[in-house]
Amino acid sequence: MFRISTNHISEGMVVGRNITDVNGRVLLTAGQVLNSRYIQRLRAFNIKYIYIQDDLDIIEPVPVVRPTTISKATASFKRCYDQCLKTGKVNVQTVQSQVDNIIKDLMSNNDIMFGMAEVKEYDNYTYEHSVNVCILSLVLGISQDYSKLRLQALGIGSMLHDIGKIKIPLEIINKPSALTYEEFIEVKKHPLTGYNIATESNDLPRGAAQAILQHHEHIDGRGYPRGIDYTDIHEYGLIVAVADVFDALITDRPYRRAFSNYEAIQMIQQKTGTHLSKRFVDALLRHVNLYPPGTVMVLSNEDMALVTQENPADKNRPQLKLMFDANGKAYEMDNVMDLAEHKDISITKVLGTEEAESNLAKFLQIHKSG
Ligand SMILES: [Fe+2]
Incomplete structure (x- = not known):
């Protein structure tokens, strides 16, 4: 199977994998032959990539988290986000149940290795990104032999790391060009906003709020919101920072295409020791395949x-x-x-x-x- 941008698909190509929308509804099933109507439909739903069948004999590794777990978590997080917009609070129990499902899937692997990125197909960056950062953070937590309780706290904090973005105007979040100084000031408020939302919600586990507050701090003290350095950044904050940067790099953005694992790791290494902690970058390196099938x-x-x-x-x-x-x-x-x-x-x-x-x-x- 071959992952291709929907800009390059043509009639006659055969769908390799079920294509679903953000709510998990199937738009096209595997095996269907693309015709002009289907192609139009995919573009109308803003599907960026699909898998097509081919003769290339690419054998994909088994995903570390099942696609159904990911799509359920994404849909659930979207509802949680919408609810937070209305009430200013998050339902931690709901987030935790999705985190538990992800932990269960991750724990069923003997060796967790990220190959091709699995979820880049919807134009719902905030929700997908939150779930991906949660998965990557949990992998880093597992690599440190975290207990179930610590994994849950890290998982909830990482899933909610950008929840403070509900207060940022959408035109800033989706802006395809560089932000102005004033817009960046607005964006920089989201860790503290998120921290406040999380701490006002019930049942938040210890440490989760720190992951939210500190995910943009740099180990050299040049991050935000407080400019604290390595000695003061909570371990969960260090982990979510690495996961956040890596996932942003391997995902399409309005202004650029996704980088490959190889390119992303090279860029991450340049940030190690100033922005990101070497301990967790090294942990990430042990779990990312630099040359996944399709490279x-x-x-x-x-x-x-x-x-x-x-x-x-x-x-x-x-x-x-x-x-x-x-x-x-x-x-x-x-x-x-x-x-x-x-x-x-x-x-x-x-x-x-x-x-x-x-x-x-x-x-x-x-x-x-x-
Ligand atoms: Fe953020």
Whole structure:
């Protein structure tokens, strides 16, 4: 299966996975052939990406959290957010039940490894982002052997980290260009607003409010709202900061496309020691696959190749399908290589999202017409 931007889909492509809207309602089921009506419908629902069936033989890793758990949590959080808009309070019990479901899914994995980002399909950034930050934060908490109670507190705090954004005008939140000074001042209020909302709600576990208040603090003291440094930032605040930055990077924004895991980790490392804590960045690195299936890379022999499958024993040397040689000539569809068996060949470049997708589309086109 192949994840493709709905800008690039065309009639005749076969849907690879059920496509759902933000409420979990199925718009199109796997196996359906796209026609112009379906394509229009997907665009009307603002679906950004879909999975299509292809002959690339990409084998996706099993997601660390089940898609149904994620879509239920997203829909539930959306309701929680809307309710908070009306009442100024959050229903912590409801958030906790979604957090518990996520913890249960995460705990059922022997080895938690993030491959391709799973949830980027709706234009509901705040809700999806909140759920993703919750998942990533919990993974970091699990990596520190947190107890169930601490995981719940961290999970609730991370899910609610941006709840203070309910007070920011939507035109600022969704602004596709850089913020003005005044707008940024407005945005910078959300940790404290969120903290106040959370602490006025019933049943908030200890530490959760700190995760909300401190997720934009930097370890060198240059963050906001208080400009406190490493010694004063709660561990949950340090964790949510890492999860927040990573998820923002691997998600499409109105002004740019998502970065790949590889690009995002490089950018995160540049922020380590000033903005982000090394301890939790290192923890994140242990759980993110730099070359998940679907990645397009250039090798030291100048071949361009697609990652089709993880090598569980060596996540840095995956299974590949060769696409183009050094002269740009396309390989046959079935030209595969196990990088773990070719230690003399190294990875010299990982293509960015846009470049990867256009090369894959070109490769597929060549084999369709040939
Ligand atoms: Fe935030």
